Amino acid sequence: MENQNDEIIEQEIVLSQKDISYYLQSQKAEIDMQIATAKAFPRDLRRCVDNSIVTVTLSEETAKSCGYELPRGGKKIRGKTVHLASIVAQNYGNLRAESRVTEVSQNYVSAEAVAFDLENNYAVKSEVRRKILDKDGKRYSEDMIHTTGLAAAAIAFRNVTLRVIPRGITDKVYQAAMNKITGDLTDEQKMLEIRTKWLKHYKAKYGATDEEILKMLGVNSIQEIGQEEIATLIGTDQAIKDGDTTPDDLFERNTREKVRKENSPDLSDDQPVKPAENKENTGKLPL
Numbered sequence: 001m002e003n004q005n006d007e008i009i010e011q012e013i014v015l016s017q018k019d020i021s022y023y024l025q026s027q028k029a030e031i032d033m034q035i036a037t038a039k040a041f042p043r044d045l046r047r048c049v050d051n052s053i054v055t056v057t058l059s060e061e062t063a064k065s066c067g068y069e070l071p072r073g074g075k076k077i078r079g080k081t082v083h084l085a086s087i088v089a090q091n092y093g094n095l096r097a098e099s100r101v102t103e104v105s106q107n108y109v110s111a112e113a114v115a116f117d118l119e120n121n122y123a124v125k126s127e128v129r130r131k132i133l134d135k136d137g138k139r140y141s142e143d144m145i146h147t148t149g150l151a152a153a154a155i156a157f158r159n160v161t162l163r164v165i166p167r168g169i170t171d172k173v174y175q176a177a178m179n180k181i182t183g184d185l186t187d188e189q190k191m192l193e194i195r196t197k198w199l200k201h202y203k204a205k206y207g208a209t210d211e212e213i214l215k216m217l218g219v220n221s222i223q224e225i226g227q228e229e230i231a232t233l234i235g236t237d238q239a240i241k242d243g244d245t246t247p248d249d250l251f252e253r254n255t256r257e258k259v260r261k262e263n264s265p266d267l268s269d270d271q272p273v274k275p276a277e278n279k280e281n282t283g284k285l286p287l
Contacts, residue, residue, distance in 0.1 A: 031096070031116075031118070034094075034096060034118050035118045037094075037118075038093075038094035038118040038119040039119065041093075041094075042094070042119060043092060043093040043094050043119060045169065047091070048088070048091045048092050048093065048169060049169055049172055049173065051091040052087055052088045052091045052169075052173040053172065053173055053176045055087050055091070056084065056087055056173055056176060056177040056180070057176055057177065057180045060180060060181065062083075062177075063177040063178070063180035063181045064181055064234055064237075064238060065081060065083040065084075065238060065241075066080065066081055066083055066084035066087075066173075066174060066177035066178075067079070067080060067081060067084070067174060067177060067178055067181075067234075067235050067238065068080075068081050068235050068236070068238045068239035068242060068244055069231070069232050069234075069235030069236050069238075069239060070236065070239050070244060070245055070250075071216060071236075071250070076232060078235060080158070080162060080170055080174050081158065081238060081242055082154040082155065082157055082158040082242065084170065084173060084174060084177065085157065085158045085161040085162055085165075085170075086157075086161075087173070088161070088165055088169060088170055088173055089115075089161050089165065092165050092169070094117065094118045094119040095115065095116070095117055095118065095161075095164065095165070096115070096116045096118060097113065097114070097115040097116070097157060097160060097161055097164075098113065098114060098157075099111060099112065099113035099114075099153040099154070099156045099157040099160075100112065100113075100153060101149040101150075101152065101153055102127075104132075104145060104149065106139070107131060107132065107133055107139075108129045108130065108131055108132060109129070109130050109132050109145060109148050109149045109152055110127065110128070110129045110130075110152065111127075111128050111129075111130075111149060111152035111153040111155075111156045112125060112126065112127045112128070112156055113125070113126050113128075113153065113156035113157040113159065113160045113161075114126075114160060115157075115160035115161050115163065115164040116164075117164050122164060123164075124159075124160045124163040124164055125160065126156040126157075126159035126160045126163075127156065128152045128153075128155045128156040128159070129152065130148050130149075130151065130152045130155075130243075132144070132145050132148050135248060147243070148243065151242065151243030151244075154242065154243075155242075155243075155244070178231065181231065181234055182227055182230060182231055191226070191227075191230075194230055195222070195225050195230065198230065198233045198234070198237075199213065199222070199225075201233075201237070202233065202237075206240070206247040206250075206251075207247070208247070208251060210222065212251040213233075215251075215252075216232075216236070216250060216251060217229045217232055217233070236250065
């Protein structure tokens, strides 16, 4: 679903018993065996949490991939990524999840995912649609359309997985990852080093200016960038990597370009520019 601002609406559907039955019939033999196994070997939730936390905190890079952050309407939206969803799903057990691209139209690519809790007989489907036009309305290249399709499928997979797995589990794992990222930033020297590191990263990779970065973070000076803002920089960087946003959208470059064009004078052929008058100094006083 698309609104007036061309934003993509993600739709999640909890499947009814009838839908689940239809889904089971299409792959009955395989799923029947998986359900029987799930009933014989029920999951251990405590082990799921412990193993997931160990995995996401193995390295700083792994922890960074577990969270994203996006500015929306003057607010910061933080969330869990497909990477975290995959890690928790692997440890949750007795879960069947799959995603696929369903349609590539002229303007959009669509994908859907289904997650089925074999132990609790609970399933969720998610449908995601992403635009495949650039800021000038030109259609993406085939490679870029393929990449966008994979991103849409990944987002759909994340949505269904996080709906099926209890939030109490994913929240604990997510918080452990965030603690691993920020670490101890109470020391001023450590804060200065990590602040400088991320500012250089945004400038080198995304061509961001100090003004763009400060506006995104909602602060007035570089010295005001603290632990919370560092977490925002890390999460937003992951959001760009996952295809949840782009540097142009993040720094509102498309909006600024549109405003600039609207405010520019119309120099069309039917409105010729008059040449400047040649006012020579004749040395005479005006009459």
